[in-house]
Amino acid sequence: MTLAGKRILLIxxxxxxxxxxxxxxxxxxxxxxxxxxxxxxxxxxxxxxxSVSALAGEEVHRDLFDLTKEAEMGHIQLSRVADLVVVAPAxxxxxxxxxxxxxxxxxxxxxxATDTPVMIAxxxxxxxxxxxxxxxxxxxxxxxxxxxxxxxxxDMACGEYGPGRMAEPLEIVxxxxxxxxxxPLVGRRILVxxxxxxxxxxxxxxIANRSSGAQGTAIAQALRDLGADVxxxxxxxxxARPEGVEVIEVESxxxxxxxxxxxxxxxxxxxxxxxxxxxVKSASGSKIKKQAGALPVLEFAENPDILATVxxxxxxxxxxxxxxxxxxxxxxxxxxxxxARKRCDWIVANDVSxxxxxxxxxxxxxxxxxxAGAEHWPRAPKQEVARKLAARxxxxxxxxxx
Ligand code: CTP
Numbered sequence: 001m002t003l004a005g006k007r008i009l010l011i012x013x014x015x016x017x018x019x020x021x022x023x024x025x026x027x028x029x030x031x032x033x034x035x036x037x038x039x040x041x042x043x044x045x046x047x048x049x050x051s052v053s054a055l056a057g058e059e060v061h062r063d064l065f066d067l068t069k070e071a072e073m074g075h076i077q078l079s080r081v082a083d084l085v086v087v088a089p090a091x092x093x094x095x096x097x098x099x100x101x102x103x104x105x106x107x108x109x110x111x112x113a114t115d116t117p118v119m120i121a122x123x124x125x126x127x128x129x130x131x132x133x134x135x136x137x138x139x140x141x142x143x144x145x146x147x148x149x150x151x152x153x154x155d156m157a158c159g160e161y162g163p164g165r166m167a168e169p170l171e172i173v174x175x176x177x178x179x180x181x182x183x184p185l186v187g188r189r190i191l192v193x194x195x196x197x198x199x200x201x202x203x204x205x206x207i208a209n210r211s212s213g214a215q216g217t218a219i220a221q222a223l224r225d226l227g228a229d230v231x232x233x234x235x236x237x238x239x240a241r242p243e244g245v246e247v248i249e250v251e252s253x254x255x256x257x258x259x260x261x262x263x264x265x266x267x268x269x270x271x272x273x274x275x276x277x278x279x280v281k282s283a284s285g286s287k288i289k290k291q292a293g294a295l296p297v298l299e300f301a302e303n304p305d306i307l308a309t310v311x312x313x314x315x316x317x318x319x320x321x322x323x324x325x326x327x328x329x330x331x332x333x334x335x336x337x338x339x340a341r342k343r344c345d346w347i348v349a350n351d352v353s354x355x356x357x358x359x360x361x362x363x364x365x366x367x368x369x370x371x372a373g374a375e376h377w378p379r380a381p382k383q384e385v386a387r388k389l390a391a392r393x394x395x396x397x398x399x400x401x402x
Contacts, residue, residue: 004032006180009082009114011107012052014042016157017089017123017166022047024088024169025055031173036061036082040094040107064106075106079114084179087111089123089166092134098146099137119147119179121172126162149175177244183227184394190228191266191318192220193273193306195237197253201298202284209274210359213237215324216272218386220245223270226390231266233259235273253279253303260306268393269318271307271344274326279303308342320396322389325349325369326359332367332374339369346370348389368392 008028012021025035035056039049049060061078079085087094087107094107098120103109111118120141128134129151142148150167167175194216198206213234220232220242230245233256241247248263250256253275260269278300288296307323323344325335328351335349347369352359365379368389377388 123166186227195235211274222390
């Protein structure tokens with residue numbers, strides 16, 4: 001998703017994680033957002049206003065009683081021009097002041113005066129995070145409608161380990177994108193599987209297929225662009241991972257199955273992955289050596305069918321389950337039979353005969369099979385097919401679920 005035309009009021013609190021807010025500014029601006037930076041006095045101990053303003057391309061706001069600026073832009077106005085206020089890092093002190101409704105400096109005054117949504121990225125020592133006072137403040141703030149990203153577990157600058165590390169800039173950007181998302185799929189959680197799977201033979205060899213992951217990736221992007229909260233479970237695909245979605249990387253069909261089960265419940269499941277139907281029954285733990293005159297014999301075992309399992313779940317079944325069928329002949333007949341056999345709602349069928357150039361190519365020509373029958377879509381770039389499918393999903397779900 002692009003953040004073009006969006007304005008973020010970024011309040012930088014005084015913690016060691018303030019250095020990450022420099023990267024956050026870059027990442028937000030890369031996506032087209034403008035950033036109005038505000039620094040607390042304590043923040044200036046960790047990063048300089050000069051670095052912040054250089055990266056933001058705007059002056060840093062630091063003082064509550066700056067009369068010149070008050071004439072140009074008052075603090076009330078400053079608090080309201082943004083689409084979103086982001087506090088990163090949100091220190092224990094800043095969270096306490098916010099929860100108590102204090103307006104003792106520019107940052108806290110803006111937070112009191114704003115009528116735009118606020119997101120905080122807490123960062124502090126693990127004990128401070130776990131302290132009942134911080135946890136109390138956190139529930140007050142979430143109760144006030146403030147959204148929270150992180151903190152993550154990890155090694156901390158103070159040498160301890162645990163929750164308290166500020167979320168990474170890209171995680172904050174993804175949360176900002178979600179908060180500012182608009183479109184018919186806002187509030188919907190959608191799972192997309194994508195790419196091939198690799199089924200190990202031994203530690204250096206595997207069985208794979210020609211899926212590039214391009215169509216699944218384009219679908220994840222198109223759903224995200226309509227505001228969906230997308231979780232993307234991908235095998236080792238060639239194409240770059242989509243941004244602004246939750247990505248779970250897997251290798252084998254069994255790992256994909258486990259990852260998918262761990263993501264449920266979702267509103268919609270789109271199963272675009274080219275999952276291997278079989279795996280090598282007992283993959284060797286060490287490299288299989290060549291032996292004169294003796295060829296290795298691989299015994300296969302069937303992989304779990306992820307699409308069929310999810311389609312046939314009783315409770316917890318997604319409201320809409322979309323499968324794919326890659327066929328080389330009798331496409332409609334095979335795909336229609338597959339839809340009935342697996343019991344998914346829709347099948348997106350395509351002809352992957354080598355002469356079509358579809359597998360690994362940039363275009364797709366699909367037939368949507370649903371209860372209403374078979375609908376032939378014109379051959380088009382995979383992005384366009386994805387946008388059309390995403391729009392269909394939005395229609396099927398109807399309205400904003402936020
Ligand atoms: N699929 C899945 N898990 C599997 C195999 C397939 O989720 N273990 C999903 C794919 O993501 C796709 C659909 O099922 O959405 C169709 O896969 P396909 O392999 O074509 O189906 P099969 O039942 O194996 O049919 P056939 O091999 O006869 O074409």
